[in-house]
Amino acid sequence: MRRNDLNPTCAELYTMGLPELRFTKVLSLSTHHASKHVPAAFIEKDIFKILREFSEEYAADTLQHGSLILNSPGVEARHVSFGGEGDIQVLVQHVLNDVIRLSGLKNIVRVGTEWAYTTEDGSKHSAHKPDHWIVYYNGKPVAVVEVKSPEPDGKRPLVQPANILDHPNVVGQLFDYIVGQQSFHGQHHVFAILTTLKYFRIAWLPHSDSYAASDIDAPPADAVVAPTDPTMRILHCTPLIPHTDTRLARILVSAIKKSAGSTFGTVHAFSNQRMYLRLVADGWHWHRLPPARAERLQSDATLNLTATANRSSHFTVIKSLHRTSNCKVWVVLAGDTERVCVAKQLLDAAKLEQEEQVWAEANQHTGVFCSTGGGQPLVVMPFVVLAREVDGIVAFNTDFYAWSAEDNTTAGPVPVKILRELSRTAALITAQGWNPQTAAVAAATRIAQRGILHQDLEWRHVGMLPIFDGQGNVVDVRPVFVDFDQCQTGVEPGLALRTMQERLAVLVEGVGFQ
Known part of the structure; x- marks a missing residue:
């Protein structure tokens, strides 16, 4: 089957990435609230490894057929029409659900949106809440997804990822969500997904480098969990991953499963380590x-x-x-x-x-x-x-x-x-x-x-x-x-x-x- 065929099988999504998609912005009444997160910075690290259990051979031989994002509303003949960031969020959710189902994780993790620590008044204050608390593992949030529109202001060309996925305020959002997981749930290693659907990134705190570079879903024995310094707002991340990358599905599921495999520590009511x-x-x-x-x-x-x-x-x-x-x-x-x-x-x-x-x-x-x-x-x-x-x-x-x-x-x-x-x-x-x-x-x-x-x-x-x-x-x-x-x-x-x-x-x- 060719890459651009409308309905690839699940196994082909796993080995070929998403088909080419053409994005068109349409009239929308949706709004985007300005982020109030303090800026942070990415340091690009090309070290993230796909889990060995999700090798290309495994995917091609064992995955079952099923419905994919291309059967979803808003996607016709490789043409994505969207009115705003909310539409892209829905499409990303379909991708994540497909990846979870493809990987045999359906009964372990799910996509959720119901977790937030602060409210949003619809104008000047944005909530401490990502677009998806990607997945829950045994009732606990373990990873986050932040979605941005591929056309943030309607003036720039559709694909200028450096203006979106590298923006300091966006990185600041991810930093805050990951630290929230550490603070309130005691999770040692959190992997976040940042995407416009056209491009993806995986991000993590610097102390999780050795786990990011591992090909098993358990933190290495020598992984050191260091208390996060609120003044050093730095995340490590993968290079930009286009949606057509043949490794995309396996990278996403590896990030999800690594987060789910993280160790968790004690959460004290009062501690200078928290x-x-x-x-x-x-x-x-x-x-x-x-x-x-x-x-x-x-x-x-x-x-x-x-x-x-x-x-x-x-x-x-x-x-x-x-x-x-x-x-x-x-x-x-x-x-x-x-x-x-x-x-x-x-x-x-x-x-x-x-x-x-x-x-x-x-x-x-x-x-x-x-x-x-x-x-x-x-x-x-x-x-x-x-x-x-x-x-x-x-x-x-x-x-x-x-x-x-x-x-x-x-x-x-x-x-x-x-x-x-x-x-x-x-x-x-x-x-x-x-x-x-x-x-x-x-x-x-x-x-x-x-x-x-x-x-x-x-x-x-x-x-x-x-x-x-x-x-x-x-x-x-x-x-x-x-x-x-x-x-x-x-x-x-x-x-x-x-x-x-x-x-x-x-x-x-x-x-x-x-």
Whole structure:
């Protein structure tokens, strides 16, 4: 079969690359948001090796036929029409899915887009989120893909890769995504794919050179994992790879499988070996804790959020708790204090102001306050022990690392004072006979008396708030609701209580409580 035939087999894609494609920009309403990532630089290294298991002979002999990118919408007769970068993202996703399927990795990895650490307001602030968290491995993101349009501004010729795939801001994006994988997941070796579909690059941090040069999907024994220096924003990368390169599919799958084969380290809540996202008023940047402060936090960090913390001018992200396109919730460290709390970012600033007022009134806590971080409004709230349903049993989860370490991440020791505070909280919950059902009824009764109706009741929104005395000791617990961006105020108390009781009656069906 010739290279330019419309429907090559999977094996031929593996050995020949993509057929020649002609790109045409069409009218589009899509927009591209300017990146706010700090620039970084590429150092080109022609050392990346294809895994030995994906040799050309292996591919030609064993791969099965299947659907390819050329059967996808937007690709006809080797002619790609695109209205913007989003269209190229979809086509790249088809390529990656084909490569994953071709390589027998379908049940191990997948293409995903649902992971982000910060929000995007649609104008001046871009999210800390690549176009695809390329693939997930056993539920964990292991690699990233960033896609750029082959015609970035409509004025230059279609293929000027040096203006796109070498741009310092683009390299800065990849650097930040890779460091995020290290910081929040403890991944030692991350390989990123950067592409316009016409051209591809593989990129990695300098300490992963020996793994990049290996032809097996396990880091070499002598690979040294060095803490990343936030001031040295350097990535190593392959030379540009055209989409017609006969090695393309095997290079892509090798990058994916090397990332999936990376070792992972322990993620500590507080460590001077870890990079942290620091949210400041007009944006965010990477930050490393000085050794003395990291040591002090390990012993003195507390969940006791007081009104004095509202003078904090920055917040250090420990973990992302919840992430959607317009809402982010983090466990954070407030400013230069030792106070660990929860920060919520919404694109709707009016809802945030409402949440601050309602949260403080409904849960009788004076430490709630509004601030600014990552260039957008935040509401900062006390840490609450939340309910969680597992296998039909709903219980309060007092494990700090359930709220401070990402899923499937090996966590370090719980900070000393926080461990003591959570242990005391758990003891009080047991001694006072609380479970999520009784707590939900009590919280609903209290907020209904204040004319507040929570309109999004789920077990994950039911919690126990530790109450501290003036000496910083946990002396009581209070049943509360969280997440008040969907609520009504000024509701007749009886109506508010009946409405919430009806919702709770649905939630208790088919579950047990501890």
